[in-house]
Amino acid sequence: MERKKNISMAVIKRLPKYHRYLRELLKNDVDRISSKELGEKIGFTASQIRQDLNCFGDFGQQGYGYNVKELLNEISGILGLSKEYKMIIVGAGNIGQAIANYTNFEKLAFNLAGIFDINPKLIGLKIRDVEVIDIDGLVAFLKETPIDIGVICVSKNNAQTVADMMVTNGVKGIWNFAPVDLEVPEEIIVENVHLSESLLTLSCLMNDRTYP
Structure with a gap:
C-alpha cells in the first residue's frame, strides 16, 4: 500500500x-x-x-x-505499528509516572526502556519494574541503548536542554508535555501535548456555547 x-x-x-x-x-x-x-x-x-x-x-x-x-x-x-519502538521518559513526576503506568503502550509495541529525573527522592523508584535513573546518566544510557522516542515531562525551563540531549544522541521522535515549543532539526518529529492549551480549547468551546 x-x-x-x-x-x-x-x-x-x-x-x-x-x-x-x-x-x-x-x-x-x-x-x-x-x-x-x-x-x-x-x-x-x-x-x-x-x-x-x-x-x-x-x-x-x-x-x-x-x-x-x-x-x-x-x-x-x-500508523507504524508493524514495528516496535523503544522509548524513555525524562521527568518522573505526576505526568511521567502516569505515562509509565499506562499499559496500553506496551500492547501497541511502545516499550519503555528507561525513566530519568533530577529529584533525589525519585531516583531509585521503580515504576512497573523500570527504575528511575539520575538524569546525569541520560547521555551514557542513550549511547548504549538506541531509543526511538523520548518523552519530555520536565519544566519548560529544562525542556529544551533535555530535547538537545535526546536529539544529539539519536532520538528521532519527541513526545513533549512541557509547555514550550522546542527547537529541533527538521528531521526530528515532535508531537506536543500542552495540557493547558487543551483545557483552554475546551473553555473556549464552552464559552462559544454561551453557557451562563
Missing part, C-alpha cells in the same frame, strides 16, 4: 480514532462493517470515512463494506 503525498494533518490525527474503534469491533467479533455503520460509531460521516481512507489506498467493497481485521491491519501499518 502506497501512501499518497500531501495528506493533511487532520486526516492523520483521525487515524488513531479509527484504530481504536476497529480494535473494539474486532474484540466484539465484528467481521465487517459499512462506512455508514462505522461513521455512526465514531461520529464521522460515511463520506468523511471514505475520503480519509482513500488517502491511503482502496479499502472496502461496495455492498460488503470493510473487513474489520484487514482494515485494522492496514491502519496499524499506516
Whole structure:
C-alpha cells in the first residue's frame, strides 16, 4: 500500500480514532462493517470515512463494506505499528509516572526502556519494574541503548536542554508535555501535548456555547 503525498494533518490525527474503534469491533467479533455503520460509531460521516481512507489506498467493497481485521491491519501499518519502538521518559513526576503506568503502550509495541529525573527522592523508584535513573546518566544510557522516542515531562525551563540531549544522541521522535515549543532539526518529529492549551480549547468551546 502506497501512501499518497500531501495528506493533511487532520486526516492523520483521525487515524488513531479509527484504530481504536476497529480494535473494539474486532474484540466484539465484528467481521465487517459499512462506512455508514462505522461513521455512526465514531461520529464521522460515511463520506468523511471514505475520503480519509482513500488517502491511503482502496479499502472496502461496495455492498460488503470493510473487513474489520484487514482494515485494522492496514491502519496499524499506516500508523507504524508493524514495528516496535523503544522509548524513555525524562521527568518522573505526576505526568511521567502516569505515562509509565499506562499499559496500553506496551500492547501497541511502545516499550519503555528507561525513566530519568533530577529529584533525589525519585531516583531509585521503580515504576512497573523500570527504575528511575539520575538524569546525569541520560547521555551514557542513550549511547548504549538506541531509543526511538523520548518523552519530555520536565519544566519548560529544562525542556529544551533535555530535547538537545535526546536529539544529539539519536532520538528521532519527541513526545513533549512541557509547555514550550522546542527547537529541533527538521528531521526530528515532535508531537506536543500542552495540557493547558487543551483545557483552554475546551473553555473556549464552552464559552462559544454561551453557557451562563
